[in-house]
Amino acid sequence: MSDFTMINCCLILCACLLSSQAVWSQRVRVEPEVTASPNGSVNLRCEFTNSGITKLTQVSWMFERVEGDRHNIAVFHPLYGASFPNKDFDGRVSFTQGSLENPSIRIDKLRMADAGRYICEYATYPSGNEQGTTTLIMLAKPRNSAIAIPVQASSSEVVVARCEAAQGKPEATISWITTIAGRYNHTSVPERDGTVTVKSEYRMIPTPAENGKEITCMVNQRTQIEPKTFPLKLVVEYPPTVTIEGYDNNWYMGRTNAVLTCQADANPAPTDVTWRAASGQLPPSVRVDQNRLLVRKVDETVNTTFVCEAKNSLGSGKKELAATIIESTEDPSSAGVVAGAILGSFLALVLVSALVAVLVMRSRRHQHGYSGDGEQGAYGNKTRLFGGKKASKNGAGANNNGPIYTYRESDPGTLTEKCNEFPRMTGSTPTAHDILLSGEMNEAERRKFDALNDSLEDEEEEERYDRFSGLPPSYQIHRHEDECAPYLDDDMESQRDGSIISRTAIYV
Incomplete structure (x- = not known):
């Protein structure tokens, strides 16, 4: 047989032995790991399954704080009963059921030193001893604290805040949350009972500007549902x-x-x-x-x-x-008030003057026959008045009963009689002076009618002279049946004195 064949046979034999041992060890059923807290209680379960023809002799619980250092803490024999040989667990350990098939134990008043490995071991025949191991993890909630350390402003780096998680199991972690420039360090100190105290310090160069700034210490640990936070305000002292x-x-x-x-x-x-x-x-x-x-x-x-x-x-x-x-004898604030009052009064006066000027202009325009938009009134830009005492020097008499006619350039081609324009002159022909008083003409036309009035007075004198001398009767303008009927523009003839007479409506 070759060496290679021999090696393969050995490996197969070892595998078989390990498999059989695994099958045997699986018959002792335990929990791989349990957790507990100081002053609490814990149940360590153990049972032997599928015993078959295997005869169970006795069961023992052993405690191993460190590997290789085992101590019996509880023994159960079907004939001799239970025994608790370790004084450290005296009065704190007991069997829950007291049988070889289920030799589970209970440990009360737990201490941090109780953390370690607990082995449930069966003595059997003919297979020998079989066992299962449970690891007990003692959890201790740390005592957390944080403080801000008062410091004086300086140019050297000093500790300005300290955070601590004391006697925790497992070891806590500490972190800092702040916008202040600085650094921190951690130290861990194991305690006799197996817990660990963690300390962290925050260092920085303190200045007056950092006084009152916020910094937060945050502690994380397995026993805490959420991180514990400590908001702090720095205390920097300065003159x-x-x-x-x-x-x-x-x-x-x-x-x-x-x-x-x-x-x-x-x-x-x-x-x-x-x-x-x-x-x-x-x-x-x-x-x-x-x-x-x-x-x-x-x-x-x-x-x-x-x-x-x-x-x-x-x-x-x-x-x-x-x-x-x-050097001032006047209160500048009072002078400002006076100046403001004067300026306000001046502005008010300007506004009132402007309003009065607008009203006066509108009144004058209304008197001169202008409308609100700057256009003339009903008589247009140039109004010509006819009738009244108009008479020619060639012997034509005056038409004292005739109406006054106006020629409107805004309405070309018509000559319109102004009826009832002079209510105070009912039944008689208005004079040029009356026309001026009516306010229907501008300054230029007023001057023309002043000259016309003088010429009419001269003609009246000549007419009276002609009548006494027995001359033929005067020409008169024929009145239309309708007192206010219009005459056509092409029937009128302009005169040198600015008036216009009809060519067809004159008879003897």
Whole structure:
């Protein structure tokens, strides 16, 4: 037989032996792992299955804290009963059923030191000893805490916050959540009872700007349903930084109740705030009220440099302000009010004047016969009036009873009689003066009618003279049956004096 064949036979034999051992060991049924907490209780189950012809002699429970160091803690014999030989488990361990087929035990008042391997071992015949192992994991919820450590502002890196998860099992993990630039480190310290304490510190260079900034410690551990968080605010201490508020560069002579406020930024808060003048004593018109400086009335004594100083346990800080007095006897705010009132009155006057001017122009246009849109009224741009006392020098008489006719260029081709235009002249022919008083003409036409009126008066004189001399009767304009009927434009003839007469409606 070759060497290769011999090796194969050995491997097959070993496999068979292991398989048989696995089958035997599977007959002792236990839980691979259980968990418990300190001061609690735990059940360790064990049973022998498919015993067949195998005879069970006795069963033992052994505790192994570290590998290879075993101690009997419980023994059960069908004839001699139960025995608990280990003093560490005296009074804390017991069999739940007390039989060889189910020798499960219960451990009470658990300690962290109880964590380890528990072996349930059967003594049998003829197969020998068979066993099963359960690992007990003791879980301890850590005591979590976090604090912000007060530090002074400096240029060196220091610890500003600390977070701790004490006596936890298994070991906790700690992380930091913040926007502040820095770094952190962890340390783990095993405890005698098997727990672990984890500490973490956050380090940074503290400045006054970081005072009050937020930083959060977060602890994760198996026994916690969710992470435990600790929001913190950094505490950075620094001496006062002082500013003076309230000066507006408008301290004029005679101003009253001016106020300066001393603001001090410090941690811890300032314990003392004082005011003084750089030259010594404060002016008599000045009064100090805590961190405020009250100037009852501005005068030449206030034209000085004021100094505010604040102190805390870390030091002091001060700020100076040089007040400049303006030579003014008038309150600029009052002058502004007066100027505003004058300007407002002027604008109101301009608006009222513009409104009056518009109303006057509209009234004049209405009197001159203009419509609202700038066009003339019912008589057009150029209105010609006929009739009245018009008479020719060749002996034609006056038509004192005739109507007044107007020629409207806005309505070409018609001559229209104006009826009832002069209500105060009912039954008589209006004179040029009456026409002027009617307000129906512009200035140019008024001047024309003034000249026409003079010529009419001269003609009346000649007419009276002609009548006395027995001359033929005057020509008259024939009145239409309709007192207001129009005459055609082509029947009219213009005269040098601006009037127009009809060629066909004149008879003797």
